[in-house]
Amino acid sequence: MAVDLTQIRRDLHRIPELGYQEFKTQAYIMNYLSLLPQERLQIKTWKTGILVKIKGTNAKKLIGYRTDIDGLPIEEQTGLDFHSEHEGKMHACGHDFHMTIALGILTYFADHPIQDDLLFIFQPAEEGPGGAEAMLEEVLVGDWKPDMIMGLHIAPEYPVGTIAVKEGLLFANTSELFIDLRGKGGHAAYPQLTKDMVVAAAHLVTQLQTIISRNVDPLDSAVITIGKITGGTVQNIIAEQARLEGTIRTLSAEGMELVKKRIENVVKGIAVSFECEASIDYGCNYYQVYNHHEPTKAFMDFVEKYKHANLFVCKEAMTGEDFGYMLKEIPGFMFWLGVDSPFGLHHAKLSPNEEAIEVAVSLMTDYICTL
Numbered sequence: 001m002a003v004d005l006t007q008i009r010r011d012l013h014r015i016p017e018l019g020y021q022e023f024k025t026q027a028y029i030m031n032y033l034s035l036l037p038q039e040r041l042q043i044k045t046w047k048t049g050i051l052v053k054i055k056g057t058n059a060k061k062l063i064g065y066r067t068d069i070d071g072l073p074i075e076e077q078t079g080l081d082f083h084s085e086h087e088g089k090m091h092a093c094g095h096d097f098h099m100t101i102a103l104g105i106l107t108y109f110a111d112h113p114i115q116d117d118l119l120f121i122f123q124p125a126e127e128g129p130g131g132a133e134a135m136l137e138e139v140l141v142g143d144w145k146p147d148m149i150m151g152l153h154i155a156p157e158y159p160v161g162t163i164a165v166k167e168g169l170l171f172a173n174t175s176e177l178f179i180d181l182r183g184k185g186g187h188a189a190y191p192q193l194t195k196d197m198v199v200a201a202a203h204l205v206t207q208l209q210t211i212i213s214r215n216v217d218p219l220d221s222a223v224i225t226i227g228k229i230t231g232g233t234v235q236n237i238i239a240e241q242a243r244l245e246g247t248i249r250t251l252s253a254e255g256m257e258l259v260k261k262r263i264e265n266v267v268k269g270i271a272v273s274f275e276c277e278a279s280i281d282y283g284c285n286y287y288q289v290y291n292h293h294e295p296t297k298a299f300m301d302f303v304e305k306y307k308h309a310n311l312f313v314c315k316e317a318m319t320g321e322d323f324g325y326m327l328k329e330i331p332g333f334m335f336w337l338g339v340d341s342p343f344g345l346h347h348a349k350l351s352p353n354e355e356a357i358e359v360a361v362s363l364m365t366d367y368i369c370t371l
């Protein structure tokens, strides 16, 4: 079936939706699937996600391919003709590309079945609160559990044609971080009668960064990012409450434990020194993305010889991906796909080069044919 992948990407780009609200996205994909030859397809939905099995000619195994489908709470500033129609939401992490590529590969194999069965997983809520772990427990079971699994993530920093990958750790362990401070508000002119949570929050942000510089082994790595601070009501009232929202990244589970323990102690210290109440919520946590030796090596060997792509052996990154939960249970790998955008992931002006879609679809269909 001839298919216009650029059009699909643009259609999906227009309708970004947050985790577990991907209703239009799900409907769009379901409609697309209904246009494909149905003889070999088995389709089921899970929440806002979709699973599509393509029956092979004489299956010995089930080969899995996963894409995420959610967008981010960002107001788009690309100025593109096909910009987001959803105010305050954007596909700023490339999931529109990821879905389009998955549909491109799926379409090929719906027309040209191979010996083995294929499973395409359209997973909700990667940006949060996470969909991979729940999908694994609830739907990727029995004869829906793949024997191997693959996935990709766009990489704005690499040129189109680059496939960046490594064996072992690719993405970090992550945990969201929400800290609430509650003190005593009051008149801006009478600080002595209050417990000012803006001042407490300012100290807390600075102290949190000392965990990275003073507690984490300098030869290890970790990140604490506070991406959002809110607090107070108006300029001349001392703030009764403040909230810090952020994320923690570590290269190991032990590193995550250490950082969290230190955060808890630092927060307790702030509560004592600023005479306030403080609470911590870790939101969602993602397990590291760890590429299995054998399938990753086989893929790297393939890419190295592939005419239309360039292999780049990259370092691990502090990004997170709940695909890590799938790789914890199923052998496989994730790789970075070069899309050459001057603006990076999670940026309101991210604009990946659409030529990368065809690169990925050709590479992955050719690769899957070798499995």
Ligand SMILES: CC(=O)N[C@@H](CCC[C@H](N)C(=O)O)C(=O)O
Residues within 6 Å of the ligand: 093, 126, 127, 128, 153, 174, 175, 176, 246, 247, 248, 284, 286, 318, 319, 320, 321, 345
């Ligand atoms: C690839 C990517 O950018 N993934 C996200 C995953 C976010 C997980 C969670 N919401 C958190 O912030 O910890 C990332 O920010 O790395």
